[in-house]
Structure formats: structure tokens, C-alpha cells
Amino acid sequence: MILAGELPPGTQLSEEALALRCEVSRTPVRDALRRLESDLLIRRSESQRSFVADWSDDDIEDAFELRAMLEAQAARRAATRIAPAQVEALRHHNRLIGAAIAGERPDIPAFLDNNRAFHEIILTAAGSSRLASLLTRLIEQPVVWRTAQNYDRENLQRSHHEHEELIAAFARGDAAWAASIMTGHIRRAFHAYLDAYTAQRTAAE
Amino acid sequence: MILAGELPPGTQLSEEALALRCEVSRTPVRDALRRLESDLLIRRSESQRSFVADWSDDDIEDAFELRAMLEAQAARRAATRIAPAQVEALRHHNRLIGAAIAGERPDIPAFLDNNRAFHEIILTAAGSSRLASLLTRLIEQPVVWRTAQNYDRENLQRSHHEHEELIAAFARGDAAWAASIMTGHIRRAFHAYLDAYTAQRTAAE
DNA sequence: CCTGGACTATTTGTATACAATAAGCTGCAC
DNA sequence: GTGCAGCTTATTGTATACAAATAGTCCAGG
Numbered sequence: 001m002i003l004a005g006e007l008p009p010g011t012q013l014s015e016e017a018l019a020l021r022c023e024v025s026r027t028p029v030r031d032a033l034r035r036l037e038s039d040l041l042i043r044r045s046e047s048q049r050s051f052v053a054d055w056s057d058d059d060i061e062d063a064f065e066l067r068a069m070l071e072a073q074a075a076r077r078a079a080t081r082i083a084p085a086q087v088e089a090l091r092h093h094n095r096l097i098g099a100a101i102a103g104e105r106p107d108i109p110a111f112l113d114n115n116r117a118f119h120e121i122i123l124t125a126a127g128s129s130r131l132a133s134l135l136t137r138l139i140e141q142p143v144v145w146r147t148a149q150n151y152d153r154e155n156l157q158r159s160h161h162e163h164e165e166l167i168a169a170f171a172r173g174d175a176a177w178a179a180s181i182m183t184g185h186i187r188r189a190f191h192a193y194l195d196a197y198t199a200q201r202t203a204a205e
Numbered sequence: 206m207i208l209a210g211e212l213p214p215g216t217q218l219s220e221e222a223l224a225l226r227c228e229v230s231r232t233p234v235r236d237a238l239r240r241l242e243s244d245l246l247i248r249r250s251e252s253q254r255s256f257v258a259d260w261s262d263d264d265i266e267d268a269f270e271l272r273a274m275l276e277a278q279a280a281r282r283a284a285t286r287i288a289p290a291q292v293e294a295l296r297h298h299n300r301l302i303g304a305a306i307a308g309e310r311p312d313i314p315a316f317l318d319n320n321r322a323f324h325e326i327i328l329t330a331a332g333s334s335r336l337a338s339l340l341t342r343l344i345e346q347p348v349v350w351r352t353a354q355n356y357d358r359e360n361l362q363r364s365h366h367e368h369e370e371l372i373a374a375f376a377r378g379d380a381a382w383a384a385s386i387m388t389g390h391i392r393r394a395f396h397a398y399l400d401a402y403t404a405q406r407t408a409a410e
Numbered sequence: 411c412c413t414g415g416a417c418t419a420t421t422t423g424t425a426t427a428c429a430a431t432a433a434g435c436t437g438c439a440c
Numbered sequence: 441g442t443g444c445a446g447c448t449t450a451t452t453g454t455a456t457a458c459a460a461a462t463a464g465t466c467c468a469g470g
Contacts, residue, residue: 025425
């Protein structure tokens with residue numbers, strides 16, 4: 001609901017209200033709130049009340065910067081550990097991405113799905129549960145989720161192409177190459193987001 | 206209890222048993238277990254049962270590698286944001302560290318305390334709640350916690366000296382310098398830990 | 411002796427009740 | 441009108457009861 005924008009930043013989230021809304025008791029709601037808090041989607045006041053977190057421009061830049069660092073590290077590790085079958089799986093998902101963006105109107109949900117699967121394979125191949133745990137926390141954030149919504153055709157195709165390059169780096173086992181492509185991949189996503197976001201905000205004024 | 210080694214790796218942690226042991230109900234125990242799980246101190250089976258995580262050599266290297274990346278990033282950000290008062294606070298804590306390791310027998314608890322405070326100031330100065338959230342997760346881990354226990358006098362003094370260099374880098378606002386010192390600082394800690402750990406393990410055989 | 415299946419026991423998930431605490435509000439004094 | 445005291449209400453923390461799922465055990469059969 002937060003990601004979908006149903007709950008604007010600053011909204012107070014009372015356990016009881018959410019429990020009613022979701023038709024469960026407070027106990028599982030509590031668990032979920034704690035998790036969302038550790039994902040920084042929720043901020044808690046000093047008196048432990050929960051509110052939907054708001055994101056400043058700095059927060060957004062920060063999230064992308066960290067994600068770029070960690071995804072690059074994942075790519076670096078994956079390059080020397082990835083199995084041939086996994087490389088094949090990457091090719092498969094990137095073919096589906098290619099198909100999703102080929103038509104007149106790109107199929108954004110399909111793009112998102114395969115993009116997520118693509119990055120997940122790399123994270124798995126990196127073989128670091130710690131890294132996976134840290135990254136999972138970053139990619140489930142509103143900024144990242146909304147990015148692709150704003151991608152234009154050119155950005156979608158560049159993304160697809162960068163994936164191809166990543167596959168090539170993995171096929172050669174070149175860790176430095178993979179890491180640098182990944183850094184650029186995420187940073188470009190950041191700027192695409194910024195462009196779309198500031199354009200949107202300027203239009204609103 | 207996990208950090209103190211009272212609960213060896215692999216031990217099953219039942220909510221009820223812990224509740225009895227801590228003289229509280231299962232509810233707060235559940236909360237704590239979820240948190241420890243997200244810190245990777247606890248591993249959960251497919252059937253959601255909790256066990257004390259065990260740490261392979263790869264896990265240890267991995268944790269230090271990530272910590273080096275993130276602490277370096279914190280130092281990089283802090284270098285251009287830190288306030289003079291914070292630099293003074295760093296000097297203060299490092300003086301205390303110097304005092305703690307000066308005597309015949311170094312005062313390890315005092316070292317740990319001031320070392321933690323030192324790194325915390327840097328993390329605060331970095332001004333990134335996301336980075337703080339990720340790092341906190343890494344530094345509350347057994348490996349890191351035990352490292353200083355095994356430090357010999359030489360390592361303690363090197364650590365003290367590296368802190369001095371960090372302060373110099375901060376005073377100049379040199380982000381690249383600060384980041385590279387921090388990387389080295391953490392990596393040296395890693396090797397110090399490795400030396401102590403393997404020596405200990407060899408002795409046990 | 412090993413295997414499979416049913417039964418029992420353990421353990422976690424969820425619901426709910428009550429306690430503690432903090433926020434908001436009303437009315438009074440200045 | 442402003443500020444504060446006290447009360448009311450909202451909200452979270454904790455305890456406990458029950459349901460569901462899983463693991464361990466024991467016995468029968470091959």
C-alpha cells in the first residue's frame with residue numbers, strides 16, 4: 001500500500017487500524033511493521049508510533065548510491081562464481097525483457113518481473129547471504145520500485161543492452177568488468193528517475 | 206548470549222524456552238528473534254524454527270569485506286559533512302583509546318567502548334540513515350565483536366594510529382583519503398582476526 | 411535390519427485481553 | 441489570549457490461550 005502510494009508519507013499507521021483493514025489481528029501486523037521499519041519504509045516516533053516515511057531528494061540519491069555499491073559488489077562476486085546454467089537463465093530473462101519492450105507499448109510489468117529475476121540470479125550467484133540481506137532491504141524501496149514506471153523507451157533499451165554486457169562479463173568471468181557495468185547500470189537508472197521525477201514535479205508547479 | 210558464546214552455533218532456540226529463561230512472555234522473545242534473524246545471528250529453518258547461526262570462514266571474510274565497503278563509504282560522506290565539534294569528539298575518544306592501551310595490560314572494554322563511539326560519530330556525520338541501518342546490522346556480529354579480544358598490543362596501537370590519520374583526513378575534508386584509510390583500517394582488523402583465529406584453531410588441534 | 415506410517419509431542423502462528431504509556435483536549439487560572 | 445493541570449482517549453507493550461504445522465517416536469511389516 002505504501003509502494004502503491006495509497007498511504008501518503010507522514011500517515012500514521014496504527015496497528016489496530018491496519019489489523020481491521022487487513023482483517024487479521026494486531027500480532028502479524030506488528031511483525032510486518034517491524035520489518036517495514038527495518039526497510040526504512042516506516043519511521044517510528046520516539047513514542048514508538050509508526051508513520052509512513054517520507055523521502056527527501058538526498059534520501060533518494062543515497063539509496064541509489066548504496067544500491068550501486070552493493071549491486072556492483074554482487075556482480076563482482078558473481079562473475080567468478082556464476083554457473084553456466086545461471087548465465088543461461090540470465091540470457092533467458094533478458095530475452096523476455098527484450099520482448100516486453102519491443103512492442104508499440106512496452107509491457108512494464110513483464111519488464112519489472114524479468115528485471116527483478118535477472119538481478120536476483122546475480123545476487124544468488126554472488127553467494128553471500130549478508131550481501132543479499134542488505135540489498136533486499138534497499139531494492140524494496142519506493143524509489144526503486146517507481147523507477148521503471150518512468151522509463152522511456154530509450155532507457156528501457158539501454159537497460160536491456162547493459163544486461164547483455166553483464167552477461168558477456170559473466171561469461172568471461174571478468175569481475176572488474178561486471179562490477180563497472182553494474183555501477184553504471186544503477187547510476188543510469190538513478191538519473192532516469194531524477195529526470196522523470198523533476199519533470200513531473202516541475203509540471204505540478 | 207550468542208555473542209558471549211553461551212549458545213553454540215546450531216543450538217535450537219525455542220521461543221518458549223527463551224521466554225522462561227528471560228522471564229518474559231513469548232511475544233517480546235519473538236520480536237527479538239526476528240531482529241536477530243535480520244542481523245543474521247539467527248538462521249531459520251524452512252519450518253520457521255530458529256537456530257544459532259554458524260559462521261564459515263567465507264562468512265567471516267564476507268562480513269569484513271562488506272563492512273570495509275560500507276565504513277569506507279561512511280568515511281567518504283563524513284569527510285565533507287563532519288562538524289568541527291564532531292572532529293573534536295573523535296580526538297577525545299581516540300585520546301581515551303590511547304590511554305586504554307598505554308598501560309601494562311590494555312583495558313580492552315574501554316578500548317571497545319571508545320572505538321565504538323569513534324565509529325558511531327563518523328556514521329552520524331555521514332548523515333545517511335540507510336547507510337547507518339545497513340552498517341548497524343554488520344557491526345553487531347560475533348566476528349566483529351570478538352576481534353578486539355584477540356588484538357595484540359601492536360594491533361591496538363596501529364588501530365589508534367589509523368584513527369589519528371582519519372581525524373587528519375576529516376580535518377582536511379579529504380573524502381578519498383578518509384575512505385582509503387578506513388578501508389585499510391577494517392581490512393587490517395580482518396587480518397588480525399584471521400591470525401588470532403587460525404592460531405587459536407591450530408592450537409586446539 | 412531397514413522402511414513406512416500413524417501417533418504424540420514440540421514449536422510456531424494468530425487472536426485476544428489487559429496493562430502501561432503517551433497524545434490530545436478541555437477547562438481554569440493568570 | 442496563553443499556558444498549564446488534569447482527564448480522556450488512542451496506541452503500543454506484554455501475557456496468555458488456542459490453532460496449525462512440523463518433527464520426533466514407536467511399532468508393524470517386509
